[in-house]
Amino acid sequence: MTATTASRPATILSRAALDTWCAALIADGRRVVAPVAGATGVDYQELAAGGIPSGLGEGLPHQSPKATWFPRTEPILRLERKGQEWTVSDPDADQTRTVLFGVRACDALAPEILAPLFGWDWHDPFFENRRARLALVVLGCTKAVDEACFCTSVGTDPSGTGIGDVTLTPLAEGSFAAEANSDEGERLLALAGAAGAPADPAALARTRADARAAVPVRFDPEQARAGLAARFGDKLWEKVSRSCLACGTCAFSCPVCHCFDIQEEMCGCQGVRQKNWDACAFPHFTLHTSGHNPRPDQGTRWRQRLNHKFRYFPEKFDRTLCTGCGRCLRLCPAGMDMLADLQVVAEGAQAAAGPTVPMPTAGPAVAVTQAQDNPYRPYRMRIVQVRDETPDVRTLRLEFADPEQATGFSFQVGQFGLYSAFGEGESTFCIASSPSRSGYIECTFRQAGRVTRALRRLDVGDLMGFRGPYGNRFPVERWKGKHLLFIAGGIALPPMRCVIQWCLDHRADYRDITIVYGARTPRDLVYQDELAEWERRDDVNLWLGIDWKPRADGKDLSDQAAAEGWPAINQAEPGATVLDPAQRRRTAFVPQLVEAVKPSPADTVAVLCGPPVMINFTMQVLKKVGFAPDDVYTTLENRMKCGIGKCGRCNVGPVYVCKEGPVFTAAEIARLPPEL
Amino acid sequence: MTVAAPAAADAAASANTVFEPRLVAFVCKWCTYAGADLAGTSRMLYPPNVRVIKLPCTGRIDIAFIIRAFSQGADGVIVSGCHPGDCHYSAGNFRARRRWTLFRDLLDILGFDLRRFQCAWISAAEGTKWAATIRDFTEEMRALGPYTAMRQLAGERGAPVAPRAAVWHGRPARREPEPSADPATRARSEALAGAIAAALTDKSIAAAVGWTLSPTLRRPRPLWITAPEEADRLGLPGDSDGNLARLLKHPQLTVRPLGMVVRHAEMQALNVLRQESQVAEQDVVLFAVARDGRFLGRLDWDAAVAALAADAEGRVNGFSPEVEAEVSRVLALPSAERWDYWRTQFxxxxxxxACRNSCPMCGCEVCLADKNQPQWFPTAADGPGNFAWHVIRAFHLAGRCVGCGACQAACPAGVAVNLLGAALARSAAGHFGHHAGASHQDLPLQAAFRTDDRESFIK
Structure with missing residues (x-):
């Protein structure tokens, strides 16, 4: 849709001429999707040969035409199994040229709003292909459909002036003024047959101005943005969401809601991996496999919907993620009212000048190189080694099954990837090996869900998928000449192993390296061989802790633990414990052990990873001993599906954890909404 | 069974003249599986077309298995187990018999070719019956040819079918009267709010669910409150199609007893939930409102059922006359047209x-559709995915759906979601004399059984 320099004046077409025009478009080999009137309303439908857009001008179709550029189910990968071997291939690109005919301005704007997201740095070829083949013939509104219309509040021009490729403006006498907005629009108009009489520009401008005036402005999006930030922790959200049924109606009917899930299905030996629409209202949307849910109730989910549309997205892409069509109000089975809630938060709010949360930058971004057209296509990896770390944690070492792919591949410290068990799905793990140990990558995972279960069934020689590397990295070069303190709990050592290995491989660059690592029991400590090696090194201070929680029968096992070489520390006052450097295995929760180790904050960077409760208490300890939040780093693990900033699942505040993360400082996290 | 294989099989069928059907048998391990073993060890010949899947009991044969078998390319499915009275778990096959009766009806409603789904009782001693049954079934399926209707659906995997014309829209455009507009309405609304406020004040209820109007479109919207001073926000339900009994499942609304504004639809739903022990009498305090908007007062359970019974007039099994008329029309269509009708709908x-989340009966903590170990439902909104969703949901509601129409009103895409419920309600009434929600004393249809339940289709 390139704008024309000198557009023709608008020409007048009769209603019958529009039907003829549709027929000509179909005859030209295009798929025409247009409003069609049914028994009880209007829907966007594909016109069969001879079909007419019978719902033209009859209000707003029930559903948005979103599926035209973003189908509710779209294959992104084809899988085929032959014995133990798998091949992956891209689905055929849709070659259909589609004309959305008689589309309303609020629907027509959607692809344009979404384009920056789908082409942000990673390009989504599926969306871009469909958009490139999509032409829009926009039908201007002359009045609001009902009170739910609020397009003018979010900057949508209901008259459709300049939107899409052709703008149709209904004229009083039942005819339409057609104006091309682009070269493609000129080509489309040429198919409309004999050029009609030119429309009177002054009258046209008046009609359009009347249309704009007919839809009252209900709130100021800038005020709404500020109000959403100011009232983030308000009780309002719990109250207004009480009637929400947690269905996906609002998101699925929205022309610009674009969050999606990635699922795969096998039928015999052939399978398909596909994007399915997903919605932030679903409880499963952010649910971690561990059971932790960063947005545990409907209030936080509804708040996310409004914040994402009117605060986070505008701060990131400079566009409001809403066109004001009002479908979420009309179609909600529970009468949820986004417009009223926005009016409440916007009222009296002082519009903020800049972003409401500064964008985190502590973890340096890694330049994106999209090696293949389809960013969702994984590399096929051959498992070359399987190591059981604990009874339920396993490490796989992977090499490229197609060696030529290995040559262009590199990653940096702290990046992550999506690992797939073909036929089951993908899981997100940090790359557990260091880039300084090249030729392979490793992943370590605990068996928890469908994918990790399937990965556990794989053996040496089997194929699995990997795509990445994704996300930012640890700023290891900024840490040069500093002391390093690594703190990890349980299964959180693997995400830190990469950076620990890197620093040990560049040992001269750093001063003291202290590692504090804890798990529930000695059996749950991962990387036992490496721990033993680190324990032996005199340039690494390793402290290991185990929980030995009292058993269900109340019996304290700390004596047994001490007998096995894990003496307890003074749990009441960990800071008062004097640790014997010869006794580096202790019974203590990680935060207590850190306090007992008494790290000096001077010239020290702390890197922290673990379950939320451990992070929480360890942060308090680090604060107590004097660490500045800017010197404490962590790597976040949110629920992710795409890994490339499209699917919306890992969005927290202005951040897509998969893009601006996973590496953040404690100071940055403190500024983000508490939804981690 | 691959995606490509059906096509290959079709090609083979035309090229080689003999079509070999793929059959799946779900059998109980005690009787039919042992019977099949006996057939094998006795050297009885029967065609190798059948894949036998052994389960502990016919009661374990989830209909999701059967749907999955068909959508993965089976030409016919047979289910079989111990004769009635012989179940090794006492009653698994009696329950299975009820389910098969309903499921068969459901398939018929869908326009599914019923010859492709067969049921049999085959004991461990009946090796000959097993061999003969499989021989006959294979012959019949071979004669019928590949099941193209399901394969066509399977071919729509990964690509949603372009929706065709809307047949049925559940949400009529309508406006509710402002509560303050008409003095009579206002008085009723205030009486209701007053009764609820009084109950909250004397702490006979911990919270109350009722209706309010959404700010912008002035449409009825469920609201729950915990303080008497909030009661003035409550109004009359009008003719809202929602069902407040749904809010018993609200994760944040756990306090009891719960005051609830009930109409006929809510009362029916509460009856079913009480049958299933999902709600106890003392959990809810009922504030009954008649269809014409009269506030009937704070009533105990039986009084509320009686007071609201008049509102059922003109409804069939709880369903509105318009829904019933559409069901009759659809059921009168030839089966191929019915199949096409539902495909278009799905x-x-x-x-x-939204259908599930608005339904007072869909209350599973984790819906089968959200479980992925194993993934019984295709997740996609495509041919097989939508078919599985609607069929399994309809079946899970058979004998439970009270016809309130909440799902229909909720559907933003205009799928005729409650027609399947209405059609199955006819089955439940016809075969078992069961009317969902008629009384809280009835036994749940699918959880109960009678040893003399009648059927005529099990071989």
Whole structure:
């Protein structure tokens, strides 16, 4: 849709001429999707040969035409199994040229709003292909459909002036003024047959101005943005969401809601991996496999919907993620009212000048190189080694099954990837090996869900998928000449192993390296061989802790633990414990052990990873001993599906954890909404 | 069984003249599986077309298995187990018999070819019956040829069917009267709010669910409150199609007893939930409102049922006359046209799950559709995915759906979601004399059984 320099004046077409025009478009080999009137309303439908857009001008179709550029189910990968071997291939690109005919301005704007997201740095070829083949013939509104219309509040021009490729403006006498907005629009108009009489520009401008005036402005999006930030922790959200049924109606009917899930299905030996629409209202949307849910109730989910549309997205892409069509109000089975809630938060709010949360930058971004057209296509990896770390944690070492792919591949410290068990799905793990140990990558995972279960069934020689590397990295070069303190709990050592290995491989660059690592029991400590090696090194201070929680029968096992070489520390006052450097295995929760180790904050960077409760208490300890939040780093693990900033699942505040993360400082996290 | 294989098999069928059907048998391990073993060890010949899947009991044969078998390319499915009275778990096959009766009806409603789904009782001693049954079934399926209807659906995997014309839209455009507009309405509304406020004040209820109007469109919207001073926000339900009994499942609304504004639809739903022990009498305090908007007072359970019974007039099994008329029309269609009707309907589905989430009966903590170990439902909103969703949901509601129409009103895509419920309600009434929600004393249809339940289709 390139704008024309000198557009023709608008020409007048009769209603019958529009039907003829549709027929000509179909005859030209295009798929025409247009409003069609049914028994009880209007829907966007594909016109069969001879079909007419019978719902033209009859209000707003029930559903948005979103599926035209973003189908509710779209294959992104084809899988085929032959014995133990798998091949992956891209689905055929849709070659259909589609004309959305008689589309309303609020629907027509959607692809344009979404384009920056789908082409942000990673390009989504599926969306871009469909958009490139999509032409829009926009039908201007002359009045609001009902009170739910609020397009003018979010900057949508209901008259459709300049939107899409052709703008149709209904004229009083039942005819339409057609104006091309682009070269493609000129080509489309040429198919409309004999050029009609030119429309009177002054009258046209008046009609359009009347249309704009007919839809009252209900709130100021800038005020709404500020109000959403100011009232983030308000009780309002719990109250207004009480009637929400947690269905996906609002998101699925929205022309610009674009969050999606990635699922795969096998039928015999052939399978398909596909994007399915997903919605932030679903409880499963952010649910971690561990059971932790960063947005545990409907209030936080509804708040996310409004914040994402009117605060986070505008701060990131400079566009409001809403066109004001009002479908979420009309179609909600529970009468949820986004417009009223926005009016409440916007009222009296002082519009903020800049972003409401500064964008985190502590973890340096890694330049994106999209090696293949389809960013969702994984590399096929051959498992070359399987190591059981604990009874339920396993490490796989992977090499490229197609060696030529290995040559262009590199990653940096702290990046992550999506690992797939073909036929089951993908899981997100940090790359557990260091880039300084090249030729392979490793992943370590605990068996928890469908994918990790399937990965556990794989053996040496089997194929699995990997795509990445994704996300930012640890700023290891900024840490040069500093002391390093690594703190990890349980299964959180693997995400830190990469950076620990890197620093040990560049040992001269750093001063003291202290590692504090804890798990529930000695059996749950991962990387036992490496721990033993680190324990032996005199340039690494390793402290290991185990929980030995009292058993269900109340019996304290700390004596047994001490007998096995894990003496307890003074749990009441960990800071008062004097640790014997010869006794580096202790019974203590990680935060207590850190306090007992008494790290000096001077010239020290702390890197922290673990379950939320451990992070929480360890942060308090680090604060107590004097660490500045800017010197404490962590790597976040949110629920992710795409890994490339499209699917919306890992969005927290202005951040897509998969893009601006996973590496953040404690100071940055403190500024983000508490939804981690 | 691959995606490509059906096509290959079709090609083979035309090229080689003999079509070999793929059959799946779900059998109980005690009787039929042992019977099949006996057939084998006795050297009885029967065609190798059948894949036998052994389960502990016919009661374990989830209909999701059967749907999955068909959508993965089976030409016929047979289910079989111990004769009635012989179940090794006492009653698994009696329950299975009820389910098969309903499921068969459901398939018929859908326009499914019923010859492709067969049921049999085959004991461990009946090796000959097993061999003969499989021989006959294979012959019949061979004669019928590949099941193209399901394969066509399977071919729509990964690509949603372009929706065709809307047949049925559940949400009529209508406006509710402002509560303050008409003095009579206002008085009723205030009486209701007053009674609820009094109950909250004397702490006979911990919270109350009722209706308010959404700010912008002035449409009825469920609201729950915990303080008497909030009661003035409550109004009359009007003719809202929602069902407040749904809010018993609200994760944040756990306090009891719960005051609830009930109409006939809510009362029916509460009856079913009480049958299933999902709600106890003392959990809810009922504030009954008649269809014409009269506030009937704070009533105990039986009084509320009686007071609201008049509102059922003109409804069949709880369903409105318009729904019943549409069901009659659809059921009168030839089966191929019925199949096409439902395919068109399901093609509209966008899988937003508004039907489930608005339904007072859909209360599983984790829905089968959200479970992925194993993944019984295809997740996609495509041919097989939508088919599985609607069929399994309808079946899970058979004998439970009270016809309130909440799902229909909720559906943003205009799928005729409650027609399947209405059609199955006819089955439940016809075969078992069961009317969902008629009384809280009835036994749940699918959890109960009678040893003399009648059927005529099990071989």
């Amino acid at each position: 093609a509209r589905c966008i899988k937003c799950y």
